[in-house]
Structures are given as structure tokens and as C-alpha cells.
Amino acid sequence: MAERTTQFRTCPLCEATCGLEVTMEGDSVVRIRGDREDVFSHGFICPKGSTLRQLQDDPDRLRAPLVKRDGQHVEVSWDEAFAEVEQLLMPVLEEWGRESAAIYLGNPNVHNHALTIYGRALITAMGSRNVYSASTVDQMPRHVSSGFLYGGPLSIPVPDLDRTDYLLMLGANPLESNGSLCTAPDFPGRLRSIQDRGGKFVVVDPRRTRSAKAADEHLVIRPGGDAAWLAALANVLFAEGLVELGAAEPNLDGVDDVRNLVGPFTAEAVEAATWIAPEVTRRIARELADAPSAAVYGRIGSNTVEFGTLTSWLADVVTILTGNLDRPGGLMWPTPAHQKPLKREPGKGFRIGRRSTRVSGHPEVNGEFPVAALAEEIDQPGEGRIRALFTIAGNPERSCPDSRRLSAALESLDVMISIDPYLNETTRHADVILPPPPALSRSHYDLAFYGLSVRNIANYSSALITAEGPLEEDIIARLALIAGGAGADADPQIIHGMVLDTVLQAAVRGDGPLSGRHPAELESQLVDGSPADRVLEAMLRSGWAGDQFGAEPEGLTLDKLRANPHGIDLGALTPRLPQILSTESGRVELAAEPVAEDVARLQDSLDRPPGGPVLVGRRHLRSNNSWMHNVEVLVKGKERCTLQVHPDDAADWGLGDGGSAQISSAVGSLVAPVEITDEIARSVVSLPHGWGHDADGARMSVASRRPGVNSNVLTDASAIDPLSGNAILNGIPVSVSPA
Numbered sequence: 049m050a051e052r053t054t055q056f057r058t059c060p061l062c063e064a065t066c067g068l069e070v071t072m073e074g075d076s077v078v079r080i081r082g083d084r085e086d087v088f089s090h091g092f093i094c095p096k097g098s099t100l101r102q103l104q105d106d107p108d109r110l111r112a113p114l115v116k117r118d119g120q121h122v123e124v125s126w127d128e129a130f131a132e133v134e135q136l137l138m139p140v141l142e143e144w145g146r147e148s149a150a151i152y153l154g155n156p157n158v159h160n161h162a163l164t165i166y167g168r169a170l171i172t173a174m175g176s177r178n179v180y181s182a183s184t185v186d187q188m189p190r191h192v193s194s195g196f197l198y199g200g201p202l203s204i205p206v207p208d209l210d211r212t213d214y215l216l217m218l219g220a221n222p223l224e225s226n227g228s229l230c231t232a233p234d235f236p237g238r239l240r241s242i243q244d245r246g247g248k249f250v251v252v253d254p255r256r257t258r259s260a261k262a263a264d265e266h267l268v269i270r271p272g273g274d275a276a277w278l279a280a281l282a283n284v285l286f287a288e289g290l291v292e293l294g295a296a297e298p299n300l301d302g303v304d305d306v307r308n309l310v311g312p313f314t315a316e317a318v319e320a321a322t323w324i325a326p327e328v329t330r331r332i333a334r335e336l337a338d339a340p341s342a343a344v345y346g347r348i349g350s351n352t353v354e355f356g357t358l359t360s361w362l363a364d365v366v367t368i369l370t371g372n373l374d375r376p377g378g379l380m381w382p383t384p385a386h387q388k389p390l391k392r393e394p395g396k397g398f399r400i401g402r403r404s405t406r407v408s409g410h411p412e413v414n415g416e417f418p419v420a421a422l423a424e425e426i427d428q429p430g431e432g433r434i435r436a437l438f439t440i441a442g443n444p445e446r447s448c449p450d451s452r453r454l455s456a457a458l459e460s461l462d463v464m465i466s467i468d469p470y471l472n473e474t475t476r477h478a479d480v481i482l483p484p485p486p487a488l489s490r491s492h493y494d495l496a497f498y499g500l501s502v503r504n505i506a507n508y509s510s511a512l513i514t515a516e517g518p519l520e521e522d523i524i525a526r527l528a529l530i531a532g533g534a535g536a537d538a539d540p541q542i543i544h545g546m547v548l549d550t551v552l553q554a555a556v557r558g559d560g561p562l563s564g565r566h567p568a569e570l571e572s573q574l575v576d577g578s579p580a581d582r583v584l585e586a587m588l589r590s591g592w593a594g595d596q597f598g599a600e601p602e603g604l605t606l607d608k609l610r611a612n613p614h615g616i617d618l619g620a621l622t623p624r625l626p627q628i629l630s631t632e633s634g635r636v637e638l639a640a641e642p643v644a645e646d647v648a649r650l651q652d653s654l655d656r657p658p659g660g661p662v663l664v665g666r667r668h669l670r671s672n673n674s675w676m677h678n679v680e681v682l683v684k685g686k687e688r689c690t691l692q693v694h695p696d697d698a699a700d701w702g703l704g705d706g707g708s709a710q711i712s713s714a715v716g717s718l719v720a721p722v723e724i725t726d727e728i729a730r731s732v733v734s735l736p737h738g739w740g741h742d743a744d745g746a747r748m749s750v751a752s753r754r755p756g757v758n759s760n761v762l763t764d765a766s767a768i769d770p771l772s773g774n775a776i777l778n779g780i781p782v783s784v785s786p787a
């Protein structure tokens with residue numbers, strides 16, 4: 049019998065970064081539970097965390113590459129798969145040029161340090177500017193608002209959850225999602241702690257979500273009304289003399305411009321657009337101003353709307369006007385261990401629109417194009433049409449707008465190559481599918497999420513089970529070599545060397561602690577590990593907490609993290625103004641021109657007559673976008689992909705609980721089971737996203753038995769937030785009738 053061991057690792061499934069205790073017998077997982085000694089999560093996990101074993105053992109998970117032969121996917125060796133990629137891809141690039149290629153990066157890319165580090169290598173080798181990602185069906189407005197306010201799209205301040213006295217949450221449901229753009233394991237417990245220490249948290253949402261039920265107060269808002277309501281809060285703060293800028297004041301530009309911009313948004317003026325009574329708006333503004341500390345936090349429901357960027361901007365504006373930027377209990381910036389010490393000097397600022405999409409002329413944002421434009425960039429003829437597509441860890445056919453059109457577009461590609469563990473709704477169109485190692489077979493470090501964390505944490509997890517095939521970095525390196533023209537047999541070490549050298553060269557540049565040292569000397573100090581881990585080690589050792597390759601012996605190394613499997617707590621967040629700013633002015637630019645100009649569009653919307661019903665999405669604790677519906681233990685029980693309808697609407701529309709409704713939008717129509725509930729506002733209906741697992745050619749046996757319906761059949765790809773390019777997934781006009 050194999051020896052029983054206990055291992056510790058961070059759950060890679062969502063942004064909460066919970067510690068897991070994994071009991072193993074040899075290469076088999078016996079049990080997974082929360083790691084009580086984890087420095088950040090202290091034993092908390094959600095139902096998904098213990099399913100890494102099921103994901104590992106899932107018979108539908110691909111263990112070998114697939115290539116499409118005569119319309120059927122068949123298993124081949126890795127060398128055959130890469131040869132097929134070369135054979136299919138290169139003639140397309142040679143005939144149609146580099147801009148005929150595109151890449152789509154799904155959400156799990158940022159949960160995986162190898163993909164985070166190596167994705168750029170493939171994009172560079174591809175030589176095309178056609179980059180798309182799940183960011184434009186999710187959080188791109190947050191990047192854009194942070195870019196304009198603070199100079200950097202990744203300079204996102206997070207609510208200082210553990211010290212705040214007042215949290216105002218819009219479009220966020222962390223009791224189901226476990227938090228997003230605010231990494232905080234046991235988000236529910238941290239919210240309870242606000243209440244336990246005499247504070248308050250308020251949820252603003254058209255649905256009475258689990259988070260709303262736990263809140264001190266729930267305000268029902270009209271879908272899409274968040275920006276107008278936040279503008280009204282700012283208006284009240286100015287009108288009642290409640291603006292108090294606090295310690296951030298010397299770093300702020302544009303306060304008077306904001307006063308003018310929000311002038312028309314009185315509490316009365318926004319009532320129809322928000323459904324929130326003026327006296328409530330005024331009271332909340334006063335409470336925010338009076339609280340010892342406060343933060344406004346908006347998430348996906350307030351980002352994936354018509355005014356997503358303005359909502360995100362105004363959430364920060366209200367926090368700033370109440371003196372809560374960059375102070376304990378307010379919005380603060382984490383300092384991830386791998387980040388280099390920052391100096392105060394004006395940056396380059398933030399721009400959008402350095403190029404545009406070919407068909408609709410949508411501006412580039414943060415180096416990518418709106419994924420809502422992907423289908424038309426494939427299916428519309430003309431020079432520059434996309435003919436070759438890479439997808440990495442993404443299921444755009446379920447995650448992105450107007451799925452039926454996108455499905456046809458994907459099928460029409462000359463070549464499609466996917467890195468994915470499943471033959472799913474998207475990868476069924478692929479000519480070659482390359483399966484990555486499952487979570488327990490790769491090391492893990494949350495490079496992205498420690499930059500969004502409510503404490504500064506460093507926690508590294510080793511791989512627990514030997515991978516059946518190559519690591520992600522090897523797969524991407526070989527694809528990059530093929531796309532770059534070096535061929536399928538080229539040595540991936542070429543790419544590994546280049547990626548590592550880029551990090552080491554950056555480390556010795558400038559006048560930092562490693563200035564004057566030679567990259568080769570630093571490289572010689574790296575411990576043995578996977579190529580991505582060696583790059584990670586270089587980043588950590590040259591970061592602010594690092595050992596500076598021996599110069600600071602007490603500093604962080606990968607060995608030190610390996611010796612601390614429960615993680616290392618680097619402390620509470622600390623003020624970072626003004627060094628965090630990289631705007632051209634070196635100050636917080638509260639009224640950057642593109643944002644200020646968009647306020648007129650928001651003002652115009654106040655006069656719109658009330659329309660018919662609108663569709664919003666929702667999250668469930670046991671679901672994670674589209675890719676975990678093949679885990680039996682997570683999908684069993686009551687049907688969760690239902691259309692939620694208010695009882696009065698159901699009566700008006702002739703719908704019965706458990707019956708079927710036809711929902712139609714400007715672009716599509718579907719039939720879904722009806723769930724009548726008073727937890728949703730009138731004239732609002734809700735479907736969760738990520739379902740619809742009944743596509744021909746997909747191979748997900750559990751998911752296909754409970755397919756649900758695909759809400760993105762209803763989302764309109766032509767409707768986007770103009771500043772961020774983000775798709776509008778909430779507040780979609782629909783009609784509803786008995787099916």
C-alpha cells in the first residue's frame with residue numbers, strides 16, 4: 049500500500065486563493081479539505097475547492113492531444129500534434145499574413161503563473177495584434193477606469209476589507225463568487241467581521257442575493273443604473289459640503305471638474321433610472337461621509353453594463369471624495385512580493401484606441417480588442433480577416449456575446465488550435481487540441497491575484513502528481529517556435545531562455561538593488577525547477593520582498609516559500625501614494641478627458657422612458673463560468689440554470705413555476721425552465737451564464753446530462769461599453785412568454 053502523505057497547496061479555481069490540505073496515497077488523492085494553518089484562508093474553502101480530485105480523475109479530461117480527422121477528433125502523440133499545427137498554421141500565415149491570426153485567452157490564464165508568464169511569448173511569435181480575452185466580458189471597465197485615474201490598468205485599489213467600517217457593494221455577490229478583483233479567502237467571514245466590529249455593509253443589486261440577505265441593507269437598483277446612482281452620491285457629497293479628501297488630497301487633480309460633471313445627477317434626477325428614492329441616496333451619501341472609514345466596491349454586475357467604465361470610475365470617485373483612498377479601511381493598493389520598489393516619477397499615462405478593429409472600428413483597449421468583435425472579424429470578408437485562431441483556456445462560444453454567430457464563425461476558420469483540458473463547445477471547432485496538465489500536476493503561484501489581495505501574501509505550491517504530458521510553458525514554447533517559423537522540432541529551451549532573460553535583464557536595469565550585476569550570475573543562483581518556476585523565482589527574488597539574489601539574505605526566495613507550505617504573510621496593505629501613480633501628471637487624474645466626455649451619454653440616459661423587462665446574470669457557489677459543470681458533485685441536485693422571474697411578472701406573462709418560458713432578445717431566442725421567486729425585482733429576469741452543454745461534438749458527459757441553456761445566445765455583440773469595449777451582459781432588453 050502506498051504511503052499516505054499530507055500536502056498543502058493553494059486552490060487555483062477562483063480568486064480567493066484558499067489553502068488546501070491534500071491527503072495523498074502515492075499519486076492518488078484521498079481527501080481535500082481547507083488548510084487550517086494557511087496564513088490567509090485559515091481553513092476556509094468552498095464546495096469547489098475539494099473537487100480538484102474529481103477534475104484530476106475526470107474520464108472526459110483529455111490526457112493526450114486530439115486532432116480533427118474527417119470531422120472527428122482522434123488522439124495523437126504530442127509530436128504528431130505539433131507537426132499538425134505547423135502543417136495547418138504556416139500556409140495560412142504565409143498566404144494571408146500575420147494579421148490573419150488571432151488569440152483568445154480565457155479566464156483561467158490568470159490563475160496559472162506559467163500561462164501568465166508565457167502567454168506574451170506566443171502573442172509575440174504570432175506577430176498579430178489580434179488579441180482577445182475574457183476581460184472584455186468581465187472586468188475591462190475596471191482596468192480602464194484605473195488606467196485613467198492612476199495611470200496603470202493593473203493599478204486597481206481594493207477595499208481594505210479587514211479594517212473598513214463601511215462597505216458599499218454594487219453588482220457583487222461574494223457569498224456566491226467568493227470575491228473578484230478583491231482577493232480575500234473567506235469573504236463571507238470578512239463581511240461578518242465588519243458587522244461584528246460595529247460597521248455596516250450595504251448591497252446594491254436588482255436581486256436579493258445571498259450577499260444581499262447577509263447585508264445590513266439591500267438596495268434594489270434598476271439594472272444598469274449604478275453609474276447614475278454613484279454620480280448622485282457624489283452630487284450629494286458636494287451639495288451638502290461632505291467632501292473631505294483626507295491625506296490623498298495633495299495627489300488629486302480634477303476635483304472641481306468632477307463637481308461640475310456630477311452636477312446634473314441630483315438624487316431626484318436619477319430616481320427613475322435607478323429606482324432608488326432620493327432620501328435613500330442622500331442617507332447613503334451621508335453614511336459614507338460619516339463612517340470612520342469606507343470603501344465602494346463594484347464588481348461584475350456593475351462592470352458588464354452599458355456604462356461599465358463610468359460605474360467603475362465613479363465607485364472610486366465616491367471613495368476619494370469621502371477621504372478613503374489609500375488609507376486603512378478604504379481603497380488601497382496591494383504590494384505583491386514580485387513587484388519591484390516603485391519610484392516617484394511621472395509615467396506614460398494610459399491610452400485607448402491605439403488601433404481599431406477592422407469591421408466596426410472598435411478601439412483597442414489595454415492591448416486587446418473587444419471579444420464582442422471576434423465573430424465579425426472572422427466572418428466578414430476582406431483584407432485582414434481572421435483565419436487562424438489560438439484559444440488558451442477559454443470557452444468563448446459560451447462566454448461571449450451572440451454565441452450562435454460566434455459558433456458559425458469558429459467553424460469557418462481555416463485553422464484553430466486550442467490549449468484546453470476538454471473537448472467542449474469551443475474546442476470542438478479546433479483542428480488541434482493540446483491538453484494542459486491538471487491543477488494537481490503543476491506548481492502554482494498567484495502572480496495575478498496577489499496584486500489584488502486584501503493582505504500582502506506569498507504562497508507557492510509544488511506539483512503533487514506527475515504530469516502525463518508537457519507543462520503549459522513547454523506547450524506554449526513549442527507553439528511559439530512554430531508560429532515564429534522555427535518549426536515543430538525546435539527546442540523549447542530557446543523560448544525558455546528568452547523569457548527568463550527578459551526578466552533578469554529587467555532586474556539589473558536601472559538603479560535598483562540589482563543594478564550592476566550580470567543576468568548570467570543571477571541565473572546561476574536559480575534553483576532547479578520547471579521553466580516557469582525559474583522565471584517566477586527570478587521575479588520573486590528581485591521583487592521588493594526578495595533576497596536580491598543574496599544581497600538581502602532575509603528576503604524571499606522560492607526555497608523559502610517551499611519551506612513555508614502554508615504561505616508567508618507579508619502584512620496588511622500600506623499607503624502607496626504617490627509612488628503607485630503612473631499618470632503623465634504624476635497625480636490621480638479624477639476627470640481624464642475620455643471619461644469626462646462619456647458622462648454626457650450617461651446624462652442622456654436619464655431621460656429614457658421605462659422599457660420592458662431586462663435580463664441579468666447570476667452566480668452560484670457551485671459553478672465557475674462554463675468549465676466546472678462536468679463535476680457531478682457540483683451539478684447534482686436542484687436545477688440551477690433557470691429563468692428567475694418575479695411572481696407578479698410571472699402572473700402577468702402567464703408563466704408557472706417549473707414551466708417553460710421563451711426569452712427573446714434582439715439577436716436570439718431560447719427556452720428555459722421558470723423559477724418564480726420574489727428575490728428578483730419586477731421587470732428583471734435572470735439566467736446564469738456558462739451553461740448550454742448540448743453542443744454536437746463536445747465530449748463532457750456529466751455536463752451534457754444537465755446542459756442548461758446558453759444565456760449568451762441572447763447577448764448582443766453590437767452593444768458594448770464604448771470606453772472599455774466590454775460586452776453588455778446585464779440589462780439586456782428581452783421579451784418573455786410561455787414556451
Ligand code: SF4
Binds near residue numbers: 061063
Ligand atoms: S473559494 Fe475559490 S479558492 Fe477557495 S476553495 Fe472555493 S474555488 Fe477554491
